[in-house]
Every structure is written in structure tokens, then in C-alpha cells.
Amino acid sequence: MHLLNDLWFVLVAVLFIGFFFLEGFDFGVGMSTKLLARTDGERRVLINSIGPFWDANEVWLITAGGAMFAAFPNWYATLFSGYYTPFVFLLLALIGRGVAFEFRGKVKHEKWKKTWDWVIFLGSLLPPLLFGVVFAGLIKGLPIDAQMEMKAGLFDMVNGYTLVGGLTVVMLCLVHGLMFTTLRTVGDLQVRARKLGQMLLIPLGVLLAAFGIMTYTMTDVFEVRGGILAAVGVVGLIAFLLSGYFMKVKKDGWAFGMTGAVIVLSVASVFIGLFPRVMISSIDQAFNLTIDNAASGAYSLKVMTIVALTLLPFVLGYQIWSYFVFHKRVHEKEHLEY
Amino acid sequence: MDAVFLARLQFASTTIFHFIFVPISIGLALTIAIMQTMYVVKGKEEYRSMAKFWGKLFLINFAVGVVTGILQEFQFGMNWSNYSRFVGDVFGAPLAIEALLAFFLESTFIGLWIFGWDRLSKKVHLTCIWLVSIGTVMSAFWILLANSFMQRPVGFQIQNGRAEMNDFWALVTNGQLLVEFPHTVLAAFATGAFLITGISAYKLLKRQDVQFFKKSFHIAIIIGLISSVGVALWGHQQAQYLIHTQPMKMAASEALWGKSGDPAGWTVFATIDPKKQENGMEIQIPYLLSFLSYSKFSGEVKGMLELQAEYEATYGPGNYIPPVRTTFWSFRIMVGAGTLMILFGLYGTYLAWRKKLEQPNKWFMRLMVLGISLPFIGNTFGWIMTEIGRQPWTVFGLMRTEDSISPSVSAGEVLFSVIAFSTIYMILGIILVYLFIKVIRKGPYAPDDHHDEHAHDPFDKEEVKQHALT
Numbered sequence: 001m002h003l004l005n006d007l008w009f010v011l012v013a014v015l016f017i018g019f020f021f022l023e024g025f026d027f028g029v030g031m032s033t034k035l036l037a038r039t040d041g042e043r044r045v046l047i048n049s050i051g052p053f054w055d056a057n058e059v060w061l062i063t064a065g066g067a068m069f070a071a072f073p074n075w076y077a078t079l080f081s082g083y084y085t086p087f088v089f090l091l092l093a094l095i096g097r098g099v100a101f102e103f104r105g106k107v108k109h110e111k112w113k114k115t116w117d118w119v120i121f122l123g124s125l126l127p128p129l130l131f132g133v134v135f136a137g138l139i140k141g142l143p144i145d146a147q148m149e150m151k152a153g154l155f156d157m158v159n160g161y162t163l164v165g166g167l168t169v170v171m172l173c174l175v176h177g178l179m180f181t182t183l184r185t186v187g188d189l190q191v192r193a194r195k196l197g198q199m200l201l202i203p204l205g206v207l208l209a210a211f212g213i214m215t216y217t218m219t220d221v222f223e224v225r226g227g228i229l230a231a232v233g234v235v236g237l238i239a240f241l242l243s244g245y246f247m248k249v250k251k252d253g254w255a256f257g258m259t260g261a262v263i264v265l266s267v268a269s270v271f272i273g274l275f276p277r278v279m280i281s282s283i284d285q286a287f288n289l290t291i292d293n294a295a296s297g298a299y300s301l302k303v304m305t306i307v308a309l310t311l312l313p314f315v316l317g318y319q320i321w322s323y324f325v326f327h328k329r330v331h332e333k334e335h336l337e338y
Numbered sequence: 339m340d341a342v343f344l345a346r347l348q349f350a351s352t353t354i355f356h357f358i359f360v361p362i363s364i365g366l367a368l369t370i371a372i373m374q375t376m377y378v379v380k381g382k383e384e385y386r387s388m389a390k391f392w393g394k395l396f397l398i399n400f401a402v403g404v405v406t407g408i409l410q411e412f413q414f415g416m417n418w419s420n421y422s423r424f425v426g427d428v429f430g431a432p433l434a435i436e437a438l439l440a441f442f443l444e445s446t447f448i449g450l451w452i453f454g455w456d457r458l459s460k461k462v463h464l465t466c467i468w469l470v471s472i473g474t475v476m477s478a479f480w481i482l483l484a485n486s487f488m489q490r491p492v493g494f495q496i497q498n499g500r501a502e503m504n505d506f507w508a509l510v511t512n513g514q515l516l517v518e519f520p521h522t523v524l525a526a527f528a529t530g531a532f533l534i535t536g537i538s539a540y541k542l543l544k545r546q547d548v549q550f551f552k553k554s555f556h557i558a559i560i561i562g563l564i565s566s567v568g569v570a571l572w573g574h575q576q577a578q579y580l581i582h583t584q585p586m587k588m589a590a591s592e593a594l595w596g597k598s599g600d601p602a603g604w605t606v607f608a609t610i611d612p613k614k615q616e617n618g619m620e621i622q623i624p625y626l627l628s629f630l631s632y633s634k635f636s637g638e639v640k641g642m643l644e645l646q647a648e649y650e651a652t653y654g655p656g657n658y659i660p661p662v663r664t665t666f667w668s669f670r671i672m673v674g675a676g677t678l679m680i681l682f683g684l685y686g687t688y689l690a691w692r693k694k695l696e697q698p699n700k701w702f703m704r705l706m707v708l709g710i711s712l713p714f715i716g717n718t719f720g721w722i723m724t725e726i727g728r729q730p731w732t733v734f735g736l737m738r739t740e741d742s743i744s745p746s747v748s749a750g751e752v753l754f755s756v757i758a759f760s761t762i763y764m765i766l767g768i769i770l771v772y773l774f775i776k777v778i779r780k781g782p783y784a785p786d787d788h789h790d791e792h793a794h795d796p797f798d799k800e801e802v803k804q805h806a807l808t
Contacts, residue, residue, distance in 0.1 A: 052449035055404060059441040065411050066434035073426020073500075080415025080422075081744035087416055088755045095405040095762060099769075102401035106773050148423075149746040296427040297502040307435055315442045322446050325457060 028177015030124025082150025097123025136165025221273030359403035365530015440477035531562030536710030563683030587727035
């Protein structure tokens with residue numbers, strides 16, 4: 001039944017990859033409301049460009065959490081209790097951001113709007129930063145004891161390496177969000193989004209390289225999976241360079257696809273580096289959480305596999321359909337009354 | 339303050355708060371779906387306006403429900419890691435299925451519904467709101483499946499020092515779930531319905547948009563009445579089920595220390611002394627407890643002292659009596675609220691049926707406005723009774739609350755998060771009420787201030803140009 005443990009590790013990874021790819025761009029768009037938009041109207045356009053999607057995108061995170069809970073209860077328990085305070089901030093950010101989208105336009109008052117604009121900005125900036133810090137911590141190793149309890153101090157969680165990880169994810173989401181904006185808007189906003197995306201490729205490249213080098217020197221993931229990771233890294237580099245090329249020639253769809261590919265490969269490489277561990281103990285290798293000692297029983301995994309493999313095609317189907325519904329009309333000039 | 343207390347405080351406060359919005363969402367989604375169906379079938383614009391107007395409240399509420407729900411899922415791992423390790427094998431599955439089956443459905447189709455009024459055909463758009471409604475009900479099913487396991491654990495074996503699932507079907511057909519699910523979902527339908535009747539009554543009293551609110555009242559009061567009666571019927575079923583599966587909870591909700599005697603009377607009021615383990619004064623209705631427990635006018639019900647002795651023999655020494663006063667009074671408040679809902683529903687339906695909403699009976703309409711609170715009181719105290727009455731267990735007979743918390747999390751950390759979340763939740767609550775009042779004041783036919791509407795079309799070039807100008 002070991003196969004199912006592998007499968008669920010892959011599924012959890014896929015759910016997180018889906019989350020970062022999808023919510024990644026709406027985090028980026030959320031940050032762009034301050035960094036790109038100049039007028040209130042532009043801000044409104046940006047927010048509405050993710051309006052129909054952000055909620056469903058966030059469900060990828062909820063599902064990833066649920067899948068982790070169901071398939072690897074010990075992973076879920078150690079990670080969520082171990083990173084207690086960062087997750088409090090993460091939740092506060094997600095709560096604020098979610099209601100801000102809904103509340104912002106409900107009252108016509110400058111201060112009201114400005115307040116929610118800040119909530120949207122910080123609520124879109126903080127989650128990728130915290131996720132980056134947490135995922136970097138996962139591959140670096142954390143003080144996990146024989147009882148699977150993680151008793152981490154502030155500097156176990158937040159240090160140079162994890163901060164670079166956090167900033168990298170922020171920058172990835174921002175550039176990805178800007179590319180999404182080029183696909184969903186017209187005119188000046190679109191042009192500026194493309195330009196800013198191009199400019200930010202340089203710091204993004206620096207951050208990605210720094211994180212790669214630090215990972216090589218400070219963690220054991222290259223010793224464990226050096227071959228695959230090197231291959232993923234090369235493909236990632238190509239995708240990164242191509243995204244720059246496509247931005248330059250204004251093939252926005254392709255550029256968006258390439259920044260998405262960089263996100264997918266980056267998140268995937270974290271999981272590849274971990275496998276077959278799910279959390280690395282910095283105290284003793286024997287205390288590592290793995291896909292075996294953290295997992296649910298074979299029966300539970302089997303049930304969940306049947307359920308997930310039955311439902312996922314439908315979920316993907318209607319989510320893709322929803323993007324199709326709101327994509328088709330991008331250039332149609334019908335006037336719509338609400 | 340110790341960590342167990344704080345973790346429980348956090349669970350109670352965040353869950354009660356979350357469960358203000360959840361039943362509104364479930365109830366409003368159904369009612370809006372019905373209204374929109376009438377629009378599609380009858381083709382009358384006013385039904386479309388109804389779906390849109392109540393939809394505004396629904397969306398404001400839904401947002402708060404969603405964001406407070408994320409915390410619920412995280413909370414098990416953050417505050418209750420020992421619990422998560424012990425039951426994750428069984429308990430995690432319904433949470434994951436809830437997300438896969440319900441959350442994706444709700445979130446995707448609500449997006450399609452909000453932004454799809456003019457992009458989708460009438461029927462496809464109608465299907466969207468029905469799928470949202472189905473999603474909310476399915477979500478309730480899976481989370482209540484998880485809760486039912488805590489009330490009556492089934493479909494598992496103890497292996498490797500934890501509860502491992504061995505029969506998924508047993509979880510799905512858990513007797514507890516079969517009574518708890520209809521009871522809770524119908525209560526949610528009633529919550530949405532009474533919100534609509536209350537707001538409509540307020541507008542009718544003010545004589546604003548009379549036609550519109552008369553019709554809304556009419557549709558909602560029928561849903562409210564049917565649901566409230568259903569809530570009571572399945573509540574009765576649940577009590578009978580409780581007698582067998584959690585007799586201690588039943589005895590505590592009756593403040594029944596010794597044997598009840600046969601036939602058993604139902605205690606309306608009692609002064610309870612948990613220290614002496616006896617009641618001072620009691621007012622009883624004869625036969626009623628026998629009837630509630632067994633649907634006949636005879637039969638004895640076990641008291642807490644007897645059950646305590648039994649539990650000690652089974653589970654070892656310890657105190658197995660839950661907080662009696664809280665359980666007893668929560669039960670009565672819930673039943674009281676539910677009874678009033680049925681009465682309000684009956685009289686309201688009568689008025690609507692006799693077409694007497696035009697010149698409303700003022701005192702009754704004022705009562706209907708206050709009646710908005712009844713389902714919330716019923717929901718909240720129902721859950722308090724259910725969860726407090728199960729103490730000292732998190733999973734009945736398997737795991738105690740004090741053993742369930744996260745060993746690696748300090749009381750200080752929990753306190754910090756309790757303060758942080760209560761503050762944010764309080765702010766959210768105030769804003770939500772404020773926005774509700776604003777939408778209600780404006781009414782269904784006030785022109786939308788176009789520049790602020792949620793439902794803007796970002797892809798429309800004309801509109802984008804307009805934005806650039808403003």
C-alpha cells in the first residue's frame with residue numbers, strides 16, 4: 001500500500017502547486033493595487049479582474065490543508081501547531097483580504113476605501129511572504145523532537161534563508177499577477193503592467209538565484225535529489241528567460257504561462273527535495289516526519305483516493321469553464337447593466 | 339489561564355461566530371434559488387429583483403462566512419494537535435471531502451452567479467445559484483459527519499495508538515448524522531427565512547416597496563414555517579437517539595441527578611446545585627420526558643449519578659458529568675426559540691394566506707423583526723448544549739478535551755491569538771451589521787451607484803474608459 005502514500009504526497013504537492021499558481025496571481029494583483037494602479041478606477045479594474053476567481057483559488061489552499069489532515073495527520077498537526085504564530089498572521093491576512101474585496105465598494109467614502117485598499121495590499125503581501133518562510137523552513141529543517149512536536153523559536157522560523165524564501169515567493173506572485181493583469185486589462189494599465197513585470201524580472205532572478213545557491217549550501221536537498229532538482233532548475237531557468245522574451249514581444253498569454261511555470265517548478269522542487277520526508281528534523285534525522293510515519297492508515301488512504309480521483313476531474317472541469325466564461329468576453333463591447 | 343481553557347475559549351468563540359454566517363448562507367442561498375426559479379419560470383421581473391436584492395445581503399454575509407471558515411480548518415492543527423494526530427485518520431477525510439465536493443462548487447459558482455447575470459443564459463445562471471445552494475448543504479453534511487463522529491464514534495478501530503478508519507460507510511450512515519444533519523440544515527433554512535421575513539416586516543411597517551416585501555415575506559414565511567416544524571421533528575428524533583448514545587448529555591440537559599421515576603416528567607425550571615448534586619426547586623410537566631425519550635407516556639430515564647458510576651466502571655475514575663447548568667439552560671433556550679419560530683411561522687403564514695400583509699398587524703410585524711434573532715439563539719444554544727453536554731470528551735468515550743490540545747503551543751500564544759481573532763471578528767461583525775442596514779435602507783429599487791458596484795465588468799472597454807475618466 002506504499003503506493004498510496006506516494007500518491008497522496010503527490011496530491012498534496014499538486015494542491016499546493018495549484019494554490020500558488022492560481023492564488024499566486026491574485027496575490028500579485030492584490031499587491032498591484034498599490035504598486036501599479038494610479039487611480040481609484042484602475043484599482044477597481046484590478047480588483048474586479050480577480051473578482052470571480054480569488055475565492056475558488058483560495059479553496060485550493062483549504063483543500064490542500066484538508067488533504068494534509070486526512071492523508072498525513074501528523075504532518076498537519078506538527079506543521080500547524082509548530083508554526084502557530086505565523087499562521088495566526090496568515091489567517092488574519094486572509095480574513096482581512098477576503099472581506100476587503102467585498103466591503104471596499106460598499107460605502108462611498110474616501111477613508112473607507114483607503115482603509116480597505118491597505119487591507120487588500122497587506123493581505124496580499126503577507127500570505128506569500130509567510131508561505132515562503134514556512135516552505136523554506138520545511139526544507140531547511142526544524143527542531144522536531146521524538147514526539148513529533150516542533151518547538152521552534154523565532155529564529156528557527158525566521159532567518160536569512162527563510163526570509164529570502166519569503167521574498168522570492170512574494171516577487172514570484174507579483175510578477176505572475178502583473179502578467180495576469182496584462183491579460184485582463186486594456187490600454188495604459190496593460191502597458192504599465194507589462195513594463196513593471198519586465199523590470200521586476202531582474203530582482204526576481206536575483207532572488208531565485210540566491211535562494212537556489214543558499215539551498216545548495218545550507219540544506220541537504222541537493223544531496224538527496226540533486227539530479228532531478230538540477231533538471232527542474234534548468235527547465236525553470238528556461239521558463240524564466242522565456243517569460244522575459246515573451247514580455248518583450250508582448251505575447252502576454254505566453255508570458256503568463258511562463259511565470260506560472262516558474263511558480264509550478266519552484267513549488268514542485270520544494271516537494272521533490274523533501275520527498276520522502278514531509279518535515280525535516282534539525283535535532284535528529286530519526287525524528288523526521290515521512291510519508292510513512294506521518295500518514296493515515298491504508299484503508300483511509302484508499303477511501304480518500306477513490307473520492308479524490310472521482311471528484312477532481314469535475315472540479316477542474318468547472319473551474320476551467322468559469323475561466324472560459326469570463327475569458328471569452330474580454331474584448332466584447334456589449335454594455336452590461338448591473 | 340491555562341492552555342486548555344484558552345483553546346476551548348477560542349474554539350467556542352470562533353465557532354459560534356462562524357455559525358452566525360453559515361446558516362444565513364445556507365438559508366439565503368436556498369431562498370434566492372427559489373426566487374430566481376420563479377423568475378425563470380414565471381418571467382416576472384420582480385422575482386429577479388428579489389434574487390438580486392436578497393443576493394446582496396447573501397454576498398456580504400458569504401464573504402464573512404468564507405474567511406471565518408478558513409480559520410476553522412486551521413484551528414484543529416494549531417490548537418488541537420493531539421486531537422488531530424489521534425483522529426486525523428477518520429476526521430480529516432470528511433474535511434478534505436467537504437473542500438473538494440462543496441467549497442470548490444460554492445466558490446466557483448458564486449463567482450459565476452455574481453458576474454454572470456448578463457453573460458450566461460437564464461437557465462445556466464439559475465443552475466449556478468442552485469449549485470451554490472447544493473454546495474452549502476453538502477458542506478453542512480460533511481462537517482456534520484465529522485461532528486457526528488465526535489458525538490458517536492463509528493467506523494473505526496484503535497490501532498497504532500490512534501483511531502483508524504475501517505468503515506467509511508458506517509461514518510456516512512452514522513445514526514447521529516442522520517438526525518443531526520436534517521435538524522441543523524433545516525435550522526439553517528429557517529435562519530435565512532426569518533432574516534427575510536424580519537427585514538420584510540420592517541419594510542412593510544415603514545410602508546416601503548410594499549409589493550416587493552409582501553411577496554418576499556410570503557415566500558420566506560412558508561420556508562420558515564416548514565423548516566421550523568422540521569427542526570422540531572428532527573430535534574425530537576435526536577433526543578430519542580441521545581438517550582441511547584449519550585445518556586449523560588440527556589440527563590444533564592434535564593438536570594436529572596437520580597432516576598427519573600416512571601413515567602418521567604419534564605423539568606421546565608429548576609434551581610441546580612452542581613456541588614451538592616441536587617436541584618432545589620423544580621417545576622415539572624408529568625409524562626413529557628418519557629414521551630420525549632421514547633415517544634410513549636411511560637419509561638424511566640437514567641440520572642447523572644447512576645451514569646457517573648457506570649462511566650467510572652467503564653472509563654476509569656474521573657468526573658463524567660458535564661456542566662449541568664449550561665447544558666440544562668441551553669436546551670431550554672433552544673427549545674423556547676424553536677417553539678416561538680413555529681408560532682410566528684404559523685401566524686405569519688396565516689396572514690400571508692389571507693392576504694392580510696397589506697395592512698399589517700403592527701405588533702406582530704414588530705415581533706417578526708425581533709424574530710430575526712430567534713434562529714440565531716436556537717442555533718447557538720443548540721450547539722452549546724451539544725458540545726458542552728459532551729464534556730469531558732472531545733470524542734465521546736475515546737479522547738478527553740484536556741488531552742486534545744497542542745503540547746508545543748504555549749498559553750501565551752493562544753491568548754495572543756484569542757485576542758487577535760476576537761478583535762478582528764468584532765470589527766467584522768459591526769461592519770457586517772452596518773452594511774446590512776445600509777443595503778436594507780436603500781431597498782431593492784434604488785439606483786446602484788455604478789462606480790462602486792461589485793458587479794462591474796472589468797473587460798468592458800467602455801467601462802474601463804469611464805473609469806479612466808473618473
